[in-house]
Amino acid sequence: MRGIEPHREPHRTPAVPGQPTANRSLGVAVVDPIPIFREGLASMVHRTPGLHWAGQAASHHAAMQLCEQVRPDVVILDSALDPHCHLTKLLNSGDPAVVLVTLVRDVNRTQQYLATAIAAGAHAIVPRAVDPRRLAEAVRRAHTDRRYIDPALAALTARPKRQPSPRAAPAEEHLTQPKGAMPLSRREYQVLQLVAEGLENSAIAKLLFLSVETVRTHVKSILRKLTARDRTHAVTIAFRSGILVTQSDDAPVPLPADRAVARGTH
Incomplete structure (x- = not known):
């Protein structure tokens, strides 16, 4: 595993x-x-x-x-x-x-x-x-x-502070959810994590015990929900908006977006 x-x-x-x-x-x-x-x-x-x-x-x-x-x-x-x-x-x-x-x-x-x-x-x-x-x-x-x-x-x-009103976001970020929001389903989130690690659809399908077609469907849904042009753009948006986070301390750090999805275009 x-x-x-x-x-x-x-x-x-x-x-x-x-x-x-x-x-x-x-x-x-x-x-x-x-x-x-x-x-x-x-x-x-x-x-x-x-x-x-x-x-x-x-x-x-x-x-x-x-x-x-x-x-x-x-x-x-x-x-x-x-x-x-x-x-x-x-x-x-x-x-x-x-x-x-x-x-x-x-x-x-x-x-x-x-x-x-x-x-x-x-x-x-x-x-x-x-x-x-x-x-x-x-x-x-x-x-x-x-x-x-x-x-x-x-x-x-005892008395949690009220969250501040969201400030105006840069041009690209306004297309996504507010900072830290989670627009994806549980399975879409798992798929996006693996896309960010640079895995192809076939490898993601094996890890999650899904068909390749089902993974493709999840990827399409992720792109739509994040208003992303492609997988690279989706990973970039996800890290920028806080949906994905970099590993802290000595944990493995995800590949940069341009490398992470280079092998995952199938």
């Missing part, structure tokens, strides 16, 4: 809000661009009673594939990998039973980001620098109550 390291466990029992999770092991997956951070979280999960490791992913596409194939109980997600909370929303809509725990970096520690994450479906909001024991407790509390805000962030979730 591309970019996915799952750990198979028996299928989960659906969570019942308000009921304890005693005698039940929760499968925890991590979505983070930094390998050593993923390993650290894996170590925390392995040594915490009542939790087991369900897998890891370092990109949006890999995260969606992991959740579709492994169906973890809990997903711990890095805020820098999801600055507009698109992935949070897509994972929540794809599996309403999954519990999403957002680890908030300092750059995202704002009322606006936290309000957006909660609205997108995040069940727990925790500082990225949280103590491992507090994170384990946040995972349990979020699974039991379907809502947990770390005390260090509680003040920022």
Whole structure:
């Protein structure tokens, strides 16, 4: 599986809000661009009673594939990998039973980001620098109550600021959605991620278990929704408008738009 390291466990029992999770092991997956951070979280999960490791992913596409194939109980997600909370929303809509725990970096520690994450479906909001024991407790509390805000962030979730009125956009950007908006469906978003990685339609079809014709249909829909002339233009618009984001820290950086789609014109 591309970019996915799952750990198979028996299928989960659906969570019942308000009921304890005693005698039940929760499968925890991590979505983070930094390998050593993923390993650290894996170590925390392995040594915490009542939790087991369900897998890891370092990109949006890999995260969606992991959740579709492994169906973890809990997903711990890095805020820098999801600055507009698109992935949070897509994972929540794809599996309403999954519990999403957002680890908030300092750059995202704002009322606006936290309000957006909660609205997108995040069940727990925790500082990225949280103590491992507090994170384990946040995972349990979020699974039991379907809502947990770390005390260090509680003040920022009390009264979210109103979002400012959008400013006038440059000529090309006005053709797209407002900054950070998500006009694409879940499957179109996956296809666009792979187009940006430079994959041809046939390769995308194999990864997503679709026919090549279905992928072509999704690509046409993406071009129409983004008002893009071609695949190169679509990727450019997507990065410029915030629909796609570059990987942070030491994660692989997507190819430039002109190279990313050079092989994907079939």
